[in-house]
Amino acid sequence: MARLLLIAGxxxxxxxxxVPFQALQAMGHSVDAVCPDKREGDKVRTAIHDFEGDQTYSEKPGHDFTLNATFAEVELADYDALVIPGGRAPEYLRLDERVLDQVRHFVEQDKPIAAICHGAQLLAAAVSLAGHRVSAYPACAPEVRLAGGDYAEIAVDQAVTSGRLVTAPAWPAHPEWLRQFHALLS
Known part of the structure; x- marks a missing residue:
């Protein structure tokens, strides 16, 4: 099975x-979750985004997630694919050139990438999305388009595969997003 890198913040x-961290392991893949300037055993805070009929998502405190690898020690050549979760983290992670270099590595090596929700912000900051149909949380559509991508306006529970890239608008798409990503890994 595949060895996956997951970039968090x-x-x-x-x-x-x-969900992807656990589900991908249940499928038999190895997943290393990292965060810039944090080490294995450190935690990242999470936020729960929900869709409750407002003009945008609501945000509530989530859980602490324990990282199982150290950002500064990963060898990108050892990984078969990349996972980019959403939330607020991509907003500031896209300002870190080390993170953008990691994303570029997976694109340049033509390795599968799964990005969901605001994860598209990292993609758009790192590489041209020209020639790709890319889904994301709708507020990220302008960034996808500015990066040259064809923004995929799909239902919140759907995903789209474009080449080696699998994207989805938000967590309700997990079943379809993970199914399509797993197909690329198989």
Missing amino acids: DYVEDYEIM
């Missing part, structure tokens, strides 16, 4: 880190 969306 404080206030990553709770479901978008917890």
